[in-house]
Amino acid sequence: MPNRPFPHLNTPAIAHPLVPSSAVKKREKENGENHGKSLPVRNFLGAVAFNNITRLVFGKRFMDSEGVLDEQGKEFKGIVTNGIKIGASLNMAEHIPWLRWMFPLEEEAFTQHGDRRDRLTKIIMEEHTQARKQGGGTKQHFVDALLTLQDKYDLSEDTIIGLLWDMITAGMDTTAISAEWAMAELIRNPRVQQKAQEELDRVVGLERVMSETDFSNLPYLQCVAKEAMRLHPPTPLMLPHMANADVKIGGYDIPKGSIVHVNVWAVARDPAVWKDPHEFRPERFLEEDVDMKGHDYRLLPFGAGRRVCPGAQLGINLVTSMLGHLLHHFRWTPPEGMKPQDIDLTESPGMVTYMKTPLQGVATPRLPSHLYKREAVAASF
Ligand code: HEM
Numbered sequence: 001m002p003n004r005p006f007p008h009l010n011t012p013a014i015a016h017p018l019v020p021s022s023a024v025k026k027r028e029k030e031n032g033e034n035h036g037k038s039l040p041v042r043n044f045l046g047a048v049a050f051n052n053i054t055r056l057v058f059g060k061r062f063m064d065s066e067g068v069l070d071e072q073g074k075e076f077k078g079i080v081t082n083g084i085k086i087g088a089s090l091n092m093a094e095h096i097p098w099l100r101w102m103f104p105l106e107e108e109a110f111t112q113h114g115d116r117r118d119r120l121t122k123i124i125m126e127e128h129t130q131a132r133k134q135g136g137g138t139k140q141h142f143v144d145a146l147l148t149l150q151d152k153y154d155l156s157e158d159t160i161i162g163l164l165w166d167m168i169t170a171g172m173d174t175t176a177i178s179a180e181w182a183m184a185e186l187i188r189n190p191r192v193q194q195k196a197q198e199e200l201d202r203v204v205g206l207e208r209v210m211s212e213t214d215f216s217n218l219p220y221l222q223c224v225a226k227e228a229m230r231l232h233p234p235t236p237l238m239l240p241h242m243a244n245a246d247v248k249i250g251g252y253d254i255p256k257g258s259i260v261h262v263n264v265w266a267v268a269r270d271p272a273v274w275k276d277p278h279e280f281r282p283e284r285f286l287e288e289d290v291d292m293k294g295h296d297y298r299l300l301p302f303g304a305g306r307r308v309c310p311g312a313q314l315g316i317n318l319v320t321s322m323l324g325h326l327l328h329h330f331r332w333t334p335p336e337g338m339k340p341q342d343i344d345l346t347e348s349p350g351m352v353t354y355m356k357t358p359l360q361g362v363a364t365p366r367l368p369s370h371l372y373k374r375e376a377v378a379a380s381f
Pocket of ligand 1: 166167170172174175234238240302303304307308309311312315316
C-alpha cells in the first residue's frame with residue numbers, strides 16, 4: 001500500500017491543535033482568574049484530541065501534566081502543522097484542475113515533509129520494538145499491533161507509517177471539530193444543556209468524574225453527540241469516491257471514473273426525511289433510534305460501505321467523553337453581553353467544516369473542587 005496522504009483532512013481545521021505550552025502555563029497560573037472569563041473552547045478540545053490520538057497510536061503523551069511539550073512533541077507538532085500547510089495546496093490542485101497551474105504540487109516540499117515524518121515515526125517505532133523486547137509488560141498500542149502483525153501480513157515499513165499517520169490525521173481534527181459544534185449548540189440551547197447535566201448528575205452524581213463505563217446509562221448524552229453530528233458532520237461531503245462502473249442514480253448518469261462526493265450534510269437536513277431538520281433536538285433519537293455508522297442512509301457522518309470510517313465507534317466515544325466531562329464539570333454560557341442565540345454558527349467552507357468564528361464560552365464549575373485536580377499521566381509505554 002502506498003504511503004497515502006490524507007488531503008481531505010489536511011485542511012486547517014483546528015488552527016491550534018495544541019495549546020502553546022507558554023499559554024498553558026499561564027493558564028495554570030491564572031486558573032482562579034479564569035472564573036467568569038470567556039474561553040476559546042477550540043484550543044482545549046484541540047489539545048485533548050491531540051493527546052487522545054497520540055496515546056492511542058503511539059502510546060505517548062507528548063505533553064507533561066503541565067501541558068508542556070517534550071522535544072518529540074515539538075517535532076510532532078511541527079510535522080502536523082506542515083502537513084496542514086502543504087496539504088491545503090494539494091487539495092486545491094487536486095480538486096480544481098483548471099487552477100492547477102497556480103498550485104504546483106511542490107514535489108520537493110512533499111519529499112522533505114515525508115522524510116521528516118518518516119524519521120520521527122521510525123524512532124518511535126524502534127522505541128516500541130525495544131520496549132517489547134525488554135519486557136512483557138508493554139501495552140498494545142496501534143503501533144505495536146501493526147509491528148506485531150508486520151511479518152504475518154507482509155506489511156512494509158512505508159505501509160505501517162502510512163497507516164499510523166492516517167489514524168492521526170483522520171482522528172484528530174474530526175473529533176475536536178465535532179465536539180466544538182456540539183458545545184456551540186449546547187450553549188445556544190440551555191434547555192438541552194440542562195437536561196444533559198441532570199442526566200449526568202443522576203447517573204454519575206457529584207462526587208466522582210464520569211467514565212466511559214457510564215455511557216450506556218447516559219442515553220440523552222449520546223443523543224446530544226448524535227444530534228450534533230447530524231447537523232454538523234465534520235466532513236460534509238465525506239471523502240471523494242470514484243465510480244467503478246457506469247451507474248444511474250436518481251435519474252442522473254454517473255459515468256465510470258467520475259469523482260463522486262456525497263453531500264451527507266444536505267441529506268441530514270432534508271425536510272423530506274427529518275422533522276424540523278434545523279432544530280437542535282436530541283430527543284428525536286430517543287423517539288426513533290437511528291444508526292449513524294453507515295446503516296441508515298439518512299445519517300452518514302462516518303460514510304458507509306467498504307470505505308466507511310474505521311474509527312467511527314472510537315470517534316463517537318471520544319466526542320461523547322469530551323462532552324460528558326465538559327457538561328458534568330461546568331455550566332456553559334455565552335460570553336458576557338452575548339445572547340445564546342447570537343452564537344455564530346457560520347461554517348468555514350472546506351473539506352473539513354469547522355466553525356468560522358471559534359466558539360467562546362464561560363465555564364462555571366459545578367462539582368466539588370477536588371474533582372478538578374489535574375491527574376499526571378505517564379508519558380511512556
Ligand atoms: C467524529 C469523528 C469522526 C468522523 C465524523 C469521521 C468521518 C469519516 C468519514 C466521513 C470518512 C470517509 C468515509 C467515506 O468516504 O465513505 C472517514 C474515513 C476514515 N476515518 Fe474517520 N471520522 C472520525 C473519527 C476517526 C477516528 C477517531 C479515526 C481513527 C483514529 C478515523 C480514521 C479514519 C480512517 C483511517 C479513514 C479512511 C478509511 C478509508 O479510506 O478506507 N476516523 N472518517
